[in-house]
């Protein structure tokens with residue numbers, strides 16, 4: 061804002077005022093109240109100029125006013141002159157009037173002008189007042205600004221003074237510090253000098269240390285060289301040892317290999333233990349999903365090599381969802397017929413050693429029982445089931461009966477040419493009916509009745525298994541034809557194997573579980589060590605001698621009785637004679653368990669109807685019935701065949717009467733049958749069946765003989781017994797009465813053997 065003096069002098073008042081206002085506004089906007097000195101000077105000049113102008117204006121106005129007053133007076137005098145003149149001449153008057161008029165107009169104009177100028181003056185006055193006010197305001201502001209400025213200056217001066225004092229103090233401090241620093245520098249210089257000296261010393265020490273280290277390093281190099289040599293030596297010895305260890309490891313690997321053989325051996329031994337304990341072996345077989353069942357969920361979780369099986373219940377969670385079972389062997393879905401048979405073969409072959417063997421397949425419908433036992437229909441040789449494989453030589457027979465004792469029984473008999481002992485074994489191959497619950501079979505009408513029947517025989521089988529597992533004194537074999545048929549295998553110390561067949565389908569889980577539980581129970585059944593039906597020549601001869609001696613005793617007994625009766629007849633009345641006869645007959649009836657057993661052997665079949673198998677059983681039983689005709693005729697006892705084919709259960713046959721007078725054309729064979737029957741029937745525990753052979757073999761030391769011939773016979777028996785003691789001493793424990801019974805039972809048993817032989821022939 062630099063205004064020259066000429067601008068201030070030449071600029072109109074209005075613009076000067078606006079300059080002043082601008083300066084003031086600017087200072088107000090800054091708000092610091094400070095007006096620079098130059099601006100203040102300028103303002104002062106502007107204000108002075110405005111004041112000067114106003115005073116000039118006022119002077120001018122006063123001059124104008126005086127001028128107008130003098131003019132007015134002049135015109136007034138003229139008017140008077142003119143008025144004087146007007147009174148003189150009219151024309152002149154008129155002219156003067158005109159002039160006057162002009163003057164008046166002029167006067168009006170001048171007055172108007174005057175008015176305007178007066179207005180101007182008034183306006184200027186107002187402007188002046190306004191300017192005065194503004195000037196005073198500016199003055200005030202200037203005063204305030206000046207004061208503020210002065211205060212600020214004062215403050216700055218004070219600050220400057222304080223700063224100066226402070227600066228001086230700081231300067232002093234810095235001077236002190238400088239002095240200190242100088243001192244310190246000097247100290248440091250002296251310290252570094254001493255340090256330098258000590259470092260030099262240390263350098264010398266380190267130099268000597270390094271020299272020493274280099275010396276040591278040289279020594280170490282020498283030592284490392286010798287250590288290297290040591291290591292090489294050790295390496296050589298280690299490699300030797302490694303080789304040695306390798307050899308040992310190889311030995312271990314061989315041992316591990318052997319371990320597997322040992323495992324196999326262990327399994328074999330385990331099987332032998334099972335043989336000795338007589339457990340029913342249980343093989344579990346899981347059939348694969350059939351075509352169309354792909355993608356189905358399986359319940360089989362794990363199949364162990366040693367017979368472990370874990371099944372999973374998909375509807376349960378956690379621990380309860382899994383169940384572990386252990387059997388002799390578990391065959392997975394991929395197991396071939398050959399594999400299954402290979403594990404079964406030893407058992408089957410043992411019939412050649414005179415064992416009775418029974419293999420039966422259990423499981424729900426469609427689980428693969430027939431597949432395992434027989435094989436699929438129209439099967440090739442690889443698909444052959446256990447039946448065909450085991451009975452390759454009887455294949456044609458199996459085929460004949462393909463369309464219908466389910467139960468295929470094979471009797472094997474042979475003679476050991478070296479020892480002359482006879483071997484007799486039988487093999488039962490049973491394909492049971494489906495084990496599912498009747499509701500699940502969805503059968504109705506006749507099929508429902510048939511299913512119920514099947515269910516009954518399977519439940520009877522369950523009862524028998526349960527009784528055997530519990531070692532119950534009574535085993536209900538006779539509750540169904542099936543259990544009667546299987547009696548010799550389930551209770552006759554035979555070798556028995558059950559295939560439990562499983563359908564892996566999740567829908568069959570409950571059936572699978574119940575089959576597995578049943579199988580678990582079956583595997584717990586101990587039948588006792590299997591016995592071979594092997595009779596040495598000595599035994600047979602002795603048996604024959606015992607039998608003939610018993611015959612003699614019986615004849616003598618009869619003679620004694622007849623004599624006694626004759627004697628009594630002579631002494632007492634005929635009634636008494638009758639009484640005596642009855643007593644005598646009763647003695648032959650069932651006073652002792654052994655007698656009772658002979659009487660209670662026959663049990664007539666009521667006709668079989670057991671589903672798929674029932675036809676065959678029925679046929680078997682009808683065959684048996686045919687045999688029974690024969691056996692009834694000949695009063696056969698002692699073999700299981702005769703038991704099934706005989707009369708009502710528990711019926712006591714008057715064995716003495718029935719068995720007497722039989723022909724003994726093939727007595728040796730019959731004797732064998734009896735012996736066989738004795739062994740197989742021995743475990744019937746309800747007291748109705750017992751081995752007649754046991755009676756024959758077991759005289760109980762005995763009462764003193766009544767007849768004079770008896771001591772002779774008894775002593776002969778004793779001799780025989782001594783011989784027999786070597787082979788069958790454990791079975792000796794019957795009374796003299798038993799011996800009497802046995803005399804006649806011999807005939808009885810010979811009859812039975814014929815039946816067995818014939819029945820066997822029928823099946824062959």
Ligand SMILES: Nc1ncnc2c1ncn2[C@@H]1O[C@H](COP(=O)(O)OP(=O)(O)OP(=O)(O)O)[C@@H](O)[C@H]1O
Nearest residue numbers: 347348424425426427428429430431432436493494
């Ligand atoms: N291990 C297997 N491998 C291949 N297919 C099998 C196997 N086991 C069973 N099957 C098939 O499963 C189906 C049912 O088998 P199978 O007839 O043997 O059962 P089942 O238990 O005897 O039935 P049912 O009680 O009705 O006689 C058949 O088609 C059979 O071929």
